[in-house]
Amino acid sequence: xxxxxxxxxxxxxxxxxxxxxxxxxxxxxxxxxxxxxxxxxxxxxxxxxxxxxxxxxxxxxxxxxxxxxxxxxxxxxxxxxxxxxxxxxxxxxxxxxxxxxxxxxxxxxxxxxx
Amino acid sequence: xxxxxxxxxxxxxxxxxxxxxxxxxxxxxxxxxxxxxxxxxxxxxxxxxxxxxxxxxxxxxxxxxxxxxxxxxxxxxxxxxxxxxxxxxxxxxxxxxxxxxxxxxxxxxxxxxxxxx
Numbered sequence: 001x002x003x004x005x006x007x008x009x010x011x012x013x014x015x016x017x018x019x020x021x022x023x024x025x026x027x028x029x030x031x032x033x034x035x036x037x038x039x040x041x042x043x044x045x046x047x048x049x050x051x052x053x054x055x056x057x058x059x060x061x062x063x064x065x066x067x068x069x070x071x072x073x074x075x076x077x078x079x080x081x082x083x084x085x086x087x088x089x090x091x092x093x094x095x096x097x098x099x100x101x102x103x104x105x106x107x108x109x110x111x112x113x114x
Numbered sequence: 115x116x117x118x119x120x121x122x123x124x125x126x127x128x129x130x131x132x133x134x135x136x137x138x139x140x141x142x143x144x145x146x147x148x149x150x151x152x153x154x155x156x157x158x159x160x161x162x163x164x165x166x167x168x169x170x171x172x173x174x175x176x177x178x179x180x181x182x183x184x185x186x187x188x189x190x191x192x193x194x195x196x197x198x199x200x201x202x203x204x205x206x207x208x209x210x211x212x213x214x215x216x217x218x219x220x221x222x223x224x225x226x227x228x229x230x231x
Contacts, residue, residue: 043204047222
């Protein structure tokens with residue numbers, strides 16, 4: 001069975017602080033894909049990143065960075081120098097190689113205070 | 115810009131009155147999905163179309179139907195909305211190419227928030 005756990009229900013930090021959102025997954029598939037999505041209050045789900053199971057390279061995109069560790073089944077997301085516009089619910093998700101079902105974490109609500 | 119469009123953004127209907135939500139895309143993606151998202155929950159897949167092939171999730175109620183008349187458009191029909199169907203409905207697309215990991219990236223529309231009175 002596949003499962004995604006986002007243990008942090010809500011995180012609140014002051015603007016400019018760094019913040020890390022945790023994601024732990026379970027899967028028996030040897031090939032799988034991990035995702036992060038951002039959902040601001042407007043409701044739209046914004047695709048942030050896809051990571052393939054065979055590529056453990058970490059990625060940085062501006063203030064965003066992702067740390068993929070197969071040894072601990074984790075795919076954590078760090079925002080550096082957070083801004084108020086980063087306030088949103090962030091979802092981590094997982095899919096195997098041969099199905100259309102995304103397995104979603106429960107989401108982490110991130111609040112950035114000015 | 116290529117995108118996924120949903121209309122309307124907000125829909126109010128009455129208990130038991132059929133309602134249709136629409137989704138269009140300019141991405142030319144061959145797979146389209148409908149998700150239901152209730153407050154403080156993750157999205158739940160209702161069904162998807164792979165080209166014209168309809169794929170229903172096992173736990174999707176019969177009250178929910180879908181149509182895809184062409185590549186660009188997909189509709190969600192709720193035949194007799196109940197109070198429990200009030201939610202955000204999200205349309206998404208992806209491009210299925212065998213062996214290409216891009217096929218797993220889903221692009222979402224802005225959603226339609228449905229209220230049932």
